[in-house]
Amino acid sequence: MTVQASEDLSAKNALCVGASQGIGAAVAVQFAKQGASVVVIGRSEGLLKKVVADARAAAPSTDGKVFDYIVADLSSVSGIKAAVKDVEKKFSGKGVQYIVQSQGATPNGVFALNQDGYDKSFTVQVLSRFAFPYLLAKSGTFKEGSVVSVCASGGKGPIDVTDLDFGVAHGRNEYGRGLRDLPKAGNRDSACVDAFTLEFKEQFPKINAAHIFPGVVAGTNALRNWPGPLSTVVGVLSAPLGAVGILHTAPTYAHIPVNYATSGANGLFTRANTPVKADPWIQDPQNRRAIWQALEKMLA
Numbered sequence: 001m002t003v004q005a006s007e008d009l010s011a012k013n014a015l016c017v018g019a020s021q022g023i024g025a026a027v028a029v030q031f032a033k034q035g036a037s038v039v040v041i042g043r044s045e046g047l048l049k050k051v052v053a054d055a056r057a058a059a060p061s062t063d064g065k066v067f068d069y070i071v072a073d074l075s076s077v078s079g080i081k082a083a084v085k086d087v088e089k090k091f092s093g094k095g096v097q098y099i100v101q102s103q104g105a106t107p108n109g110v111f112a113l114n115q116d117g118y119d120k121s122f123t124v125q126v127l128s129r130f131a132f133p134y135l136l137a138k139s140g141t142f143k144e145g146s147v148v149s150v151c152a153s154g155g156k157g158p159i160d161v162t163d164l165d166f167g168v169a170h171g172r173n174e175y176g177r178g179l180r181d182l183p184k185a186g187n188r189d190s191a192c193v194d195a196f197t198l199e200f201k202e203q204f205p206k207i208n209a210a211h212i213f214p215g216v217v218a219g220t221n222a223l224r225n226w227p228g229p230l231s232t233v234v235g236v237l238s239a240p241l242g243a244v245g246i247l248h249t250a251p252t253y254a255h256i257p258v259n260y261a262t263s264g265a266n267g268l269f270t271r272a273n274t275p276v277k278a279d280p281w282i283q284d285p286q287n288r289r290a291i292w293q294a295l296e297k298m299l300a
C-alpha cells in the first residue's frame with residue numbers, strides 16, 4: 001500500500017470503533033480533517049465527547065456533517081448488537097463507507113466469561129471486529145467501502161473452530177493462565193481476523209477489507225493490558241521513542257489506517273505496510289469459511 005495525499009472525504013461517513021482514545025481517536029480526527037462525518041465508539045463517555053469535539057474542530061466544514069459518539073461495551077454480544085443498531089440510526093440515509101476498528105487491547109492470555117458464555121477479550125478483539133462490518137453489510141448500512149482492522153496480522157493455523165474463544169481449553173485448564181497463554185491468544189486473534197478479512201470480499205464483493213499491524217504505537221493504553229511488568233517495560237521504553245519520532249504516536253500513525261480505507265486496500269499488512277502472505281491454513285477457503293461460520297453462529 002502506498003501512502004497517498006489526503007483525499008477529500010466530504011461526501012463520506014466513517015465509523016471508528018474503539019475510538020475514545022489511542023489510535024482510534026486519532027483516526028477519527030484524521031477522517032474529520034479530510035471532511036468526513038464521523039461516529040466514534042468506546043466505553044468512556046467523557047473521552048468520547050472530547051474526541052467528537054476534536055473531530056468537529058478539525059473539520060474544514062461542519063455543515064450537514066455528523067459528529068457523534070456511541071457508548072458501548074463490546075465485550076458481550078448484546079453490547080455489540082446494540083451498538084450496531086445505534087450506528088444504523090446515526091448514519092441513516094447515506095450509510096457508512098469506512099469502518100476502522102481499533103477496539104480492545106493487546107491480548108493477555110486471561111479468560112473471563114461474559115453473559116453469552118464467551119471469553120470477553122475474544123469477544124472484543126475478534127467477534128466485535130467481525131460483527132460491525134458483517135452486521136452493517138447485512139443490514140445494507142455498509143453497502144460499499146472499506147473496513148480496516150488495526151491489530152496484529154499474520155496468525156498461523158490450524159485453529160479449532162469449535163473452540164474459537166478457548167472456553168473448552170479453559171475448562172481443561174489449558175488456557176487462561178496469563179503470560180503463558182498470551183502467545184496462544186495473540187495467534188488465535190490474528191488468525192481469526194486474517195481469515196474473516198480475506199473472506200470479506202468473497203462474501204461482500206463491494207467491500208474492501210484490510211488487516212493492518214500497527215507495530216508499537218507509543219503512548220497509548222493498549223500495551224498496558226499485558227500481564228505483570230511487561231506492560232510497564234513496553235510503556236516506559238516506547239514513550240521516549242515516540243516523543244523523538246522513532247516510533248509512531250497515535251496522531252502520527254492516524255493517516256495510515258485512513259489511507260488504507262480510502263485507497264480500498266485488501267489483504268493483510270505488516271507494520272511497514274507491506275503485504276503479509278496468509279498462513280497456508282488460512283489461505284484455504286474451507287478453513288476461512290469455517291471461521292466465518294463459527295463467528296456468524298456466535299452472533300446468532
Ligand SMILES: NC(=O)c1ccc[n+]([C@@H]2O[C@H](COP(=O)([O-])OP(=O)(O)OC[C@H]3O[C@@H](n4cnc5c(N)ncnc54)[C@H](OP(=O)(O)O)[C@@H]3O)[C@@H](O)[C@H]2O)c1
Pocket residue numbers: 017018019020021022023024041042043044045047072073074075102103104105106107124150151152214215216217218220221222223
Ligand atoms: N498501540 C500499540 O502499539 C498496538 C500494538 C499492536 C496492536 N495494537 C492494537 O491496536 C488496537 C488499538 O490500540 P490502541 O493503542 O489505540 O489502544 P487504546 O489506546 O487502549 O484504545 C483502545 C480503544 O478500544 C476501546 N475499548 C477497549 N475495550 C473496549 C470494550 N470492551 N468495549 C468498547 N470499547 C473498548 C477503548 O475505549 P474505552 O476505554 O473508552 O472503552 C479505546 O477507545 C488494540 O486492539 C491493540 O491491541 C496496538
